[in-house]
Amino acid sequence: MTAIPMFPLGSVLFPFTPLPLRVFEPRYLTMVGRLLDEDDPEFGVVLIERGHEVGGGDRRSSIGTMARLVSVSAGAEVLTAVAVGTDRFTVEQWLDDDPYPRADVTPLPRLEWDDALTPLEKEAEAIVRRTLARAPETRWDADTELADEPLAAAWQLAAIAPLGEYDRYTLLQSTTADALLRQIIDLTLEAELLWSAE
Template sequence: MTAIPMFPLGSVLFPYTPLPLRVFEPRYLTMIGQLLDDDDPQFGVVLIERGHEVGGGDRRSGVGTLARLVSVTAGAEVLRTVAVGTQRFTVERWLDDDPYPRAEVSLLPHLTWNEALTPLRTEAEAIVRRVLSRADGRWDSDTEISDDPLAASWQLAAIAPLGEYDQFTLLQSTTVGALLRQVIDLTLEAEQLWSAG
């Protein structure tokens, strides 16, 4: 078990996926400042299930993803940072929020790729890109994904036009096959809802 700084957010971070942040709250500015002294600056990201990102009183999910800080640029009263998701974890215990949120976490095992999943990954990508071409969202249908099949599977989960709770379901996948099947099922469900609306 490791105690790490935590950044609860209203969105899900997946492994192999970039996370741009505008950091302006004093406690998170302190956290980023301290992380910059580390050789491998990482913090945990968990979904806020209920409540707000600012001011506490939120309810935080028990599974999250480590984020490795890759760039920080300073602006007027704000830091612009980019981190990349690395490994998933479960929260064992939340610690005191002073000076910023922290938790003891246990790392979850990395998922492993099997070449037999290639047709499923191809199908998932085709469905996600087709639905993205009709959705107004954060990602475009031509968003580039990795050539590495495991990284690409997580990135498809990230760019699929789904709500936070569906994404949180995907984050908890225990195999790549289950992840890809759920990406397909949830994306098709979302498409049907739009068509019906």
């Protein structure tokens, strides 16, 4: 178990996926400042399941993703940072939020890739890209590039699929690459059906 700085957010972070951040709250400015002193600056990201993070009183998810800080630039009142998701973890215990949220976490095993999953990944990618092209509003383009490494690409597909945060959190909890891809397909097709019914 390791105690790490935590950044609860209203969205899910997946491994191998970029996370742009605008940091303005004093406690997170302190956190980023301390991270910049480290050789390998990492923090945990968890989904806020209910409530608002500002001022506390929120309910935070128990599975999250480590984020490695890759760049920080300072503006007048805001730090703009970019991090990249690395490995998943389980929160064992939340610690005192002073001076910023922290938790004891245990790493989750990385998913194993099997080349027999390649056709399933191609199917998932085709469905996600088709749905993105038809989706009313999305954060990602239908032609967003994915990594060459297949497991990284599978997680990136989960990230770009036009889904709500509850569905994205379901994907984050996948225990095998096969389950991840099958759930990406099922949840994306469900989302597509909902749009076409509206």
